[in-house]
Amino acid sequence: MEDKPEIPVLIVGCGYIGRRVGARLAAGQHAVTGLVRSAASVAELRAAGIDTLQADLDGEIPLLAAREIYYFAPPPAAGDHDTRMQRVLAALAVPPRRIVYISTSAVYGDCNGAWIDETQAVAPTTGRGRRRLDAERQLVAWAAAHGSQWVILRVPGIYGPGKLPLARLQQGLPVLRESDAPYTNRIHGDDLASICIAAMQSTHHDTVYNASDGHPGNMTDYFFRVADAAGLPRPPVVSRDEADAVLSAGMLSFLNDSRRMKNDRMLRELGVRLQYPELGAGLKSCFSG
Numbered sequence: 001m002e003d004k005p006e007i008p009v010l011i012v013g014c015g016y017i018g019r020r021v022g023a024r025l026a027a028g029q030h031a032v033t034g035l036v037r038s039a040a041s042v043a044e045l046r047a048a049g050i051d052t053l054q055a056d057l058d059g060e061i062p063l064l065a066a067r068e069i070y071y072f073a074p075p076p077a078a079g080d081h082d083t084r085m086q087r088v089l090a091a092l093a094v095p096p097r098r099i100v101y102i103s104t105s106a107v108y109g110d111c112n113g114a115w116i117d118e119t120q121a122v123a124p125t126t127g128r129g130r131r132r133l134d135a136e137r138q139l140v141a142w143a144a145a146h147g148s149q150w151v152i153l154r155v156p157g158i159y160g161p162g163k164l165p166l167a168r169l170q171q172g173l174p175v176l177r178e179s180d181a182p183y184t185n186r187i188h189g190d191d192l193a194s195i196c197i198a199a200m201q202s203t204h205h206d207t208v209y210n211a212s213d214g215h216p217g218n219m220t221d222y223f224f225r226v227a228d229a230a231g232l233p234r235p236p237v238v239s240r241d242e243a244d245a246v247l248s249a250g251m252l253s254f255l256n257d258s259r260r261m262k263n264d265r266m267l268r269e270l271g272v273r274l275q276y277p278e279l280g281a282g283l284k285s286c287f288s289g
């Protein structure tokens with residue numbers, strides 16, 4: 001019997017999630033290339049058996065071609081536009097069948113703690129959110145003009161093995177006291193990888209999905225539970241009034257938005273069964289084995 005031809009797949013920004021997706025696809029009928037910037041990441045991908053393309057999305061990039069593209073690279077750190085997305089779209093030699101894009105839930109902005117689904121209006125309050133929204137809009141417009149399909153995943157905080165705030169906890173840096181902490185949402189990295197692959201394979205496309213575990217919490221509770229699971233002391237807490245003086249700008253930028261994400265559309269249309277819908281089991285997976 002003849003072998004089926006492999007499907008060429010490009011993962012733009014093949015880091016924590018990209019490697020998970022790439023490893024699963026490479027084990028099947030896919031020829032996977034991971035685009036990364038650094039020599040260290042090239043070496044890591046090669047060791048994992050994934051072909052690599054080294055390019056800096058902030059500079060010249062070669063022509064790109066693949067039938068399926070997973071776009072996981074973040075936007076640049078400043079401005080209101082995602083110039084990296086712009087460069088990648090301009091470099092596509094042939095329109096791919098579909099592009100799956102990891103965006104962030106920051107595009108929704110502050111929702112005063114309300115439960116939100118994908119019909120929630122977008123209103124980013126941070127530069128990070130505005131650049132993501134710009135990337136989403138570029139992708140949708142480009143795909144419409146070139147006959148490609150797209151799926152946008154609005155992703156909240158990613159956690160998993162090797163992706164926990166242990167260094168922060170070891171330094172004893174403070175967190176907001178729980179009564180002042182906004183709602184936050186999470187997704188385990190293994191589940192996010194499954195969602196990405198399902199998004200590429202689904203009959204549904206040209207759609208936005210909330211890619212969260214459906215069990216919001218708050219960041220203080222998250223830090224407490226990670227500390228408990230890791231056997232580290234819980235961090236000290238500060239009030240909202242004290243926070244501006246002691247928390248980093250990066251941390252503060254996460255504290256102004258409060259929302260609880262519904263993931264029903266993702267579960268229903270992509271048919272994903274989450275392995276870690278709750279933080280307890282997800283944290284266990286980070287410390288076992």
Ligand SMILES: NC(=O)c1ccc[n+]([C@@H]2O[C@H](COP(=O)([O-])OP(=O)(O)OC[C@H]3O[C@@H](n4cnc5c(N)ncnc54)[C@H](OP(=O)(O)O)[C@@H]3O)[C@@H](O)[C@H]2O)c1
Nearest residue numbers: 013014015016017036037038041056057072073074157158
């Ligand atoms: N962390 C969270 O909680 C969270 C929440 C929502 C969304 N996201 C987004 O989800 C996506 C996937 O997350 P992740 O954890 O897999 O991210 P990650 O591990 O940081 O991987 C990002 C990848 O993008 C590459 N990259 C970054 N800048 C680049 C540039 N200028 N040129 C070429 N490649 C570049 C990196 O390459 P090098 O390794 O060579 O630098 C790396 O392979 C990211 O866009 C992230 O921002 C994250």
